Structure formats: C-alpha cells, structure tokens
Amino acid sequence: MARIPPSVAAVRQAVRRAVPPGLVLVACSGGADSLALAAAARFVASSARPSSAGSGSVGSGSVGSGSVGLVTVDHGLQPGSDRRALDVATWAREAGFAPVEVATVSVAGLPGGPEAAARTARYDALSAVAARVGAAAVLLGHTRDDQAETVLLALARGAGPRGLAGMPRRRGIFVRPLLDVGRADTRKACAALGLVPWEDPHNSDPAFARSRVRGGALPALVDALGPAVVANLARSAEQIAADSAALDAIAERAYSSDTLDVSDLSGMMRAIRTRVLHGWAKSLGCSGSALSHRHVEALDALVTGWHGQGAVHLPGGIRVARVRGQLVRVPD
Template sequence: MARISAPVAAVRQAVRAALGGLPRGARVLVACSGGADSLALAAATAFVAPRFGLEAGLVTVDHGLQEGSAERAARVAAWGRVTGFDPVEVATVEVAGPGGPEAAARSARYAALDDAALRWDAVAVLLGHTRDDQAETVLLALARGAGPRGLAGMPARRGRLLRPLLGVPRADTRKACAALGLSPWEDPHNADFAYARSRVRGQALPALVAALGPAVVDNLARTAELLAADTAALDALAATALAAARTEKGLSVAALAALDPAVRSRVLHAWARELGAPGGALSQKHVAALDALVVCWHGQGAAHLPGGAAVARRKGLLVRVESDPL
C-alpha cells in the first residue's frame, strides 16, 4: 500500500474530525471554488465521507465577476462528478448589495450555499478556510478596531457551516493538491491589492512573519480560538441576562444596570439585532449609545440604530420608539 503524503493525511484527518459526529446516511456538501484550499478539502471529503457512511455533494459558485468564470465553474463541476460527488451543482449568483464587492460576493455565496443545503437536505456545508485565512481575519478585525467577537475570527462550526481546515496551513493544501495530481485554480482577486484581504495576505502578514517569525500565523489563529471560547461563554451569560431583563414593553433598566459591562454590552447588542439593526452596520458606537441610556442617563433623547429603530428610556425601561420622545 502506497504511503500518502503528510499534507494529504493532515487534510483528511481534519475532515475526519469534522465529520465524525454526523449521523450515518446524512448528506454533506462541499463548497469548492477550484482553488487549492477547497480542492484539497473536496478531495479529502470524497475519501472520508463514504467511510463514515455519508453522502457527499459538491457546489461551486459562479459569481460572474471574472471573464471565464462560467467555464471555470463547469470544470470544477465536471471534476466533482468524476470524483464521485452526488449531487454536483453550479450556483450562478448576482453580486450586488452594500458593503463593497467583497461583502456582496460573500453574501451572495453564502445565500447560494444555504439554498443548496436546503434543497438537498444537507446536514452540513464544508468550507475550505485554512489557518492562514483565520490569521488574516484576525488582522483585519484588529485593523477595524473590532471587539472580542470580531477577533474570535471564523467559527469552526456555525449552524450547518463547517470549516474543517482552520488548523491546517494553506501551504499544506497546496502540497496536498500536488501530491494528488490536482491543478488548483489561481483566483486573480487574491493578488489584487484593491481588496483589503489581498493586501493583508500579500503584504501585512508576510511582513509580520518576516519581523516576528513564522509562529505568528499560528499565534493569531490560536488567539481567535481562545477568544471564540470566551465569547461563547459570555454570549451564554448574555442570553440568560436578556431573558431576565425582558418585559412586555422593553428591557428593565435596573436589571441591565446590575450586569457586568461585558455582559450588558452583549445583551444590548443582541436586543438591537432583535429590533432589526443589521449586524454588519451595528457598531460599538450604537451599543455605547444604548448603554448610556442605562448608566449615563441625564434625560437625553433616543439612541438611533441602523435599520431605522430608535430606543428611548421611559419609566425605568428601554423601549423602542419611532422618534425622540418629547
């Protein structure tokens, strides 16, 4: 029996760990762009899934942003069929919306993957983000001044989305593809410094590695893992506190004031989302304005949230209002 290369083994082991708890007979989908990360993930899933009694399908998303994108998607789909994936689907999306082209493409991609999972009754959708992607995400969050939630990076599991390769270096996915005789697609956007992530990938992170050593990538990814655990614990406390502070008309100011600030900010953030504030637009300044209604009350007017909601303090409660109270 031929010995498999260490990178192939590392990717397969990561996929085994992610799929091990899923029920036999269930279906999973792999999101595959044809790049090295998702191609290595797909190849490993094709190997591991049948051994776990799982059905594996493949979805490749055509964003239509580059010349030849439809042909690229068709090639990925053809490879998926030959490799044994079933179903195999090309999801063509329209990229439009707020937040710039990166955010709009991401939103369209995740919507397409969610739709495919629903139609094919998939219990999980596997994404090819690696340890290096996680490190880049942490750096981008630092640059934005994000709090612990942003610095926690991408979760290994959120709903049906699984990211098996967050502990695998990007270099290993390339080596795995080479060992398996696969030819990854090189996305030109990854080398286009008009995009913030491309600048982090091509300039910022290499500069940190040069200055601090290669361990900085592992350390950034480990920071995300540690903060994710802390954030999950605080979120659980906040969920309990939100339920305790809730009344028929709003939130009790007294109950909120008694909370630790770290928990209270999460309660107010979660409540703002309930009121319709979009997560991408809801910032710390909005949460701070809500917090001021609790701990720095001096008769100020309503705090206005993205999405059109406003919150005022009335008779010991934070309540939603349509305009500043008189």
C-alpha cells in the same frame, strides 16, 4: 503500500474529525484550499464502512459512502468565471461527487463592498442548495492562514471580541474542517494528488484589504516574529471565541422582555451589559451584520451617560429611548 504524503494525511484527518454523518456538500471554487478539501471529503466518504448494524450509517465525524456532493458558485465577477465553474463541476462529476451543482449568483444591489456582496450572495446560494438537497452540512475551505488574516483584519478595524474570535468551526450548516491546517499543506496536498488549482486573481489584488494582509502584513509579521505567529493568531481566535460564548450565554439569561430596566443594567459589568444591549437590539429586529459598535455604545450611554438625550437610532428604522427608568422601543 505507498506512504500517504503528510499534507494529504493532514487534510483527510481534519475532515474525519469535523464532518457530520449524512449528505455533505463541499463548497469548491477550484482553488487549492477547497480543492484539497473536496478531494479529502470524497476520499473519506468512499473509504467509510457501514456500521455493524448493517444500516449503512457511520459514526459521528465520518461521512457515509457516496454521501458527498459539491457546489461551485459563479459570481460572474471575472471573465471566464462560467467556464471555470463548469470545469470544477466536470471534475467533480468525474471524481464521483453527487450531487454536483453550479450556482450562478448576482451581487448587484447587495449591501457592502465587493467582497461583502460576493460573500452574501455566495452564502445565500450555498444555503439554498443545501436546503434543496437535504444536506447536513456545507464544508468551507478556510484554513489556519485565513483565520490569522481574519484576526488581523479585526484588530485593524477595532472589531472587539466578536471580530477577534474569527471564523467559527461551525455555524448553522456551515463547517470549516481546515482551520487547523495551513495553506501550504493544501497546496502540497493538491500537488501530491495531481490536482491543478485555480489561482483567483482577486487573492493578489491590492484593492482588497484581505489581499493586502495576505501579501504584505502577515508575511511581515512572520518575518519579524517567526512562522509560529500564524498558528498563534488562529489559536488566540479560538480562545477568544470560547470566552465570548460564555459571556454571551450569561448575557442571554439577563433579558427576556421587550424592555430593559436601567437599574438592572447599571449593576452589570460592562462586558455583560454591552452583550445584553447587543442581543436585545437584535431581538427587536436589528440585523446583526448592521448592528455596529457605535450603536451599542449609544445604547450604553442611555444607561451610563444619561443626560436627557433623545432616542437612539438603530438599523432597520428601530428607535430606542430611556423612558421612566427603562429602555424601550419607541415609534417613529
């Protein structure tokens, strides 16, 4: 029997470890990362065997036979993007994926820059398709290199622990099986399998911050510190994520009402207090993506730097003031 190339084996093993039972969808742009992920998911699905009970189910970490579909999103941001999406869908149907969906989205009017708007539209579309077909998970092709880039961008933006924690392996229905797999391996896997990936021109466009990190900053770090820096950055993200999750859990137990007592807050360690304030603001209706460091700092100043200042304005038109020793939401 022919030996499986190490790159192909690495991607398949990552999929086996991460993917839950039931119908899963692969989000596939046609690039090397998502194409290698899709091929591995299809292989794992087709090679899975029914359990001894004969129910056709498989153990945790495997997908059942025939239970992998594919979604490709057309953002409409590049000439020929509709043709590219149709080509990916055609390949998927011929390879045995079911269902196969092309989701066409518009980024017009969405908040943030082009990257943020496209991401919002993409995730909304993937969530909608998953809900419609009853998928247990949507697989995303982010690799260890993507995670390292995310950490560097977070450092540059002063994002704090939440940003430095990088991309989670799972959030809701979204699963990232390849966070321990390098981008070089996905490219090698595609070559070994005879798959020709699409090269997204945005990935090398210096107009985008991530492209500059990918093409310049991260390679410079590798040159200066050695190739292990990529894995080390990704591992640091995982460690920070674990610590942040523990601190968040402690903070969640520290508030349970629409008001916060200043005397309770002032006795907390800063790492806990700021998390309490962040979580409380979200419970009032603030969008987590819009709630920034400066908003939390302003709330914290009501506790630790009180000198009679007025209400803090939070996203969504929410105002918070200190009233008789408590932080309360006040009307406009």
